[in-house]
Amino acid sequence: MNIRLAKLTILFFAGVCAAIAGSLFKEHMEYKEAVVASPFLSEVKKLSDYSDAVRGTVNDANVYIFNGPAPGGTVVLLGGTHPEEPVANLSAQIFTENVRPVQGRVIVINRINTSASMATRMGEAYPRFYHISTPWGVKKWRYGDRLATPLHSWPDPEVYVHYPSGQNLAYMDIRNANRTWPGRPDGLLCERTCYALMELIRKEKADIVMDFHEAELEYAVENTIVVHEKGQSVAAMASMMLTSQTFDVPIGMEFSPKALHGLSHREIGDHSDAASYLVEVAEPMLDRIRGITDEELLMSGKDRFVMKAGEYKLLYSPIDENGWPVEKRTARHVTTLMTILQVNNMLSPEKTIILEGIPDYRQILHDGLGAFFHNPGEAPRERVFFD
């Protein structure tokens, strides 16, 4: 075969591969997630309204604000800190689409680290999207990575020196939105994002901040509420109530370590008046020992390799043939937040927050998640937003 013809053929083949890969990456990066805000939405701000540190960046998120008719406390919900933990943004969006505040205020950000949701983890063959069936069709979300993409935050330092503690952390955690609290206005993307979020929390005088997460079953901080000392009484009571009355798998309570910096449950409590909480639930997709990495595993939470590890007592969470379905994981987060509010209302009545319209644990398990996401095609345009 003529060498020139062979090279042209090879170049064409490589070009087709690059074009297919490039178009798939581009589709993932540019996909906009529709959000139908609850009819009780008061206003939508941008994160840059609180700080110029994120203006013009991909992490300038929508801030959904719901003011109740009666004064009370303020709760801020943070979703999408780690976009490879989809229940975090699904839980936040359940509130955005359904909440009816009766007393106090709720402020929701569905995705605080949008950059990390625009690319999946390299070398892991993650699915690009995940889908949930609803009564009106299939709704789609971007699946993502734990860290902001290097396209938006690069280079990483040799050693990440956390500001302001000076603690040395792993280099890539400069792109981790749960290692860069409280942030700084002239830092890299995640530091600026967390700084802007701190400004939001301070300016809106938040009383409670909830950061939703998921964790691999091999990880010790699992099925638990991690709490700043300001919220320990509330978290302890909520944990006991949920374990005794609602959840089949107990939810624990852990104190935020004082010597480990950059995490939301530590720094938000230290640098604002708010009590900061972080909740974890089991996500088998994140386990190193998982089998086929696909959307089925992400949504069903069923994996025979993870189960086998459980048989050898190598996990920090139980798992059986029913897995950890996305409905159960989301239901736990939503119910945990509602229980924390319920307990907080008893202990701090002057900061009462009463939210209605939010499905309870059994309702989510019974009806599925799709019942609580609304059709953007039929909703009034002024209530449809894109994250």
Place this chain on the structure above:
Amino acid sequence: MLMIHSVVMILYYLIAAFFLLAIVRNFIATRDIQEAFLYAVVMIPFVLRLLRLK
């Protein structure tokens, strides 16, 4: 700090472009089909990076 990072980011893209050009040059020069195939495959991540797609 931001300015230093921006400069390094630009240098990084220049380095990626340099290596892409070097690979293209080798692709043109080689007379071995297997090598040409290898060069073509290696080009893909550099192209995607320069286009800011991955």
